[in-house]
Amino acid sequence: MEITFLKYQGAGNDFILLDNRDRKYSSLNKNLISKLCDRRFGIGADGLMLLENHPDYDFQMHYYNADGGLGSMCGNGGRCIVAFAHHLKIIETETNFLAVDGPHYAKITQNPFVVELQMIDVEEFRIDKEATILNTGSPHYVLPVVDLPSFNVYEKGRDIRYNDEFKAQGINVNFCEWKNNILKVRTYERGVEDETFACGTGVTAAAMAHALKHQLEGDIDTKISVLGGELNVKFKKTGNRFTSVFLIGPAELVFKGTINII
Ligand SMILES: N[C@@H](CCC[C@H](N)C(=O)O)C(=O)O
Numbered sequence: 001m002e003i004t005f006l007k008y009q010g011a012g013n014d015f016i017l018l019d020n021r022d023r024k025y026s027s028l029n030k031n032l033i034s035k036l037c038d039r040r041f042g043i044g045a046d047g048l049m050l051l052e053n054h055p056d057y058d059f060q061m062h063y064y065n066a067d068g069g070l071g072s073m074c075g076n077g078g079r080c081i082v083a084f085a086h087h088l089k090i091i092e093t094e095t096n097f098l099a100v101d102g103p104h105y106a107k108i109t110q111n112p113f114v115v116e117l118q119m120i121d122v123e124e125f126r127i128d129k130e131a132t133i134l135n136t137g138s139p140h141y142v143l144p145v146v147d148l149p150s151f152n153v154y155e156k157g158r159d160i161r162y163n164d165e166f167k168a169q170g171i172n173v174n175f176c177e178w179k180n181n182i183l184k185v186r187t188y189e190r191g192v193e194d195e196t197f198a199c200g201t202g203v204t205a206a207a208m209a210h211a212l213k214h215q216l217e218g219d220i221d222t223k224i225s226v227l228g229g230e231l232n233v234k235f236k237k238t239g240n241r242f243t244s245v246f247l248i249g250p251a252e253l254v255f256k257g258t259i260n261i262i
Pocket residue numbers: 013046065070071072073074075076077138139171172189190191192198199200201202
């Protein structure tokens with residue numbers, strides 16, 4: 001099967017983008033998707049997305065993790081698929097599209113691309129000792145740590161993701177540290193089963209956990225630093241409710257290609 005793809009990255013979270021408006025890639029299965037995402041035997045990516053037509057929205061986003069399984073919402077993927085839709089001339093600078101967690105509004109604010117993506121409102125969370133557990137489109141566990149650069153994200157993240165509570169459904173695990181007015185975040189991603197360079201729903205969860213912990217109220221703009229670059233998360237916090245949530249950052253076309261996969 002010959003596959004024509006574009007590869008995008010958003011703060012180092014990288015994705016294979018396929019135009020499936022004519023349904024030519026609908027037969028891709030778990031095994032094939034994981035092969036395409038493999039960094040040694042395929043193109044290499046944290047996830048793969050199909051862009052499809054939708055009768056009521058500009059397009060629909062289908063997200064698969066690197067292991068080939070259907071994922072929940074991907075924030076950086078959402079920003080990259082907006083840049084891809086612009087590349088395909090489906091949209092200009094603003095869009096409303098549908099993802100697994102519902103409709104999303106987004107706008108392109110700079111070219112080369114900075115994409116501002118509206119995320120779901122959040123009002124449910126659980127505090128477990130130092131950790132905050134919440135769903136920002138994907139399930140997240142957020143834990144503040146000391147000395148994040150030398151923290152073993154893979155080992156500790158894996159322990160939490162596979163503990164008795166989370167192993168069945170899985171969870172994404174974020175470790176964070178507040179330093180010089182910047183929230184530094186490192187994430188172990190479910191479905192990649194490794195640390196990634198950024199996670200959009202993860203930094204959104206981390207910014208919310210930080211605001212809850214420090215009892216911040218009102219319009220909050222959090223500057224985030226991840227291994228692959230910088231992101232911003234903006235929201236309005238009213239008590240325990242987060243609304244007007246935006247994930248802001250780069251979405252860059254890295255390369256185009258064609259692959260024949262057996
Ligand atoms: N691995 C996740 C979804 C992907 C999260 C992502 N990289 C992001 O930017 O939000 C899952 O299915 O749990």
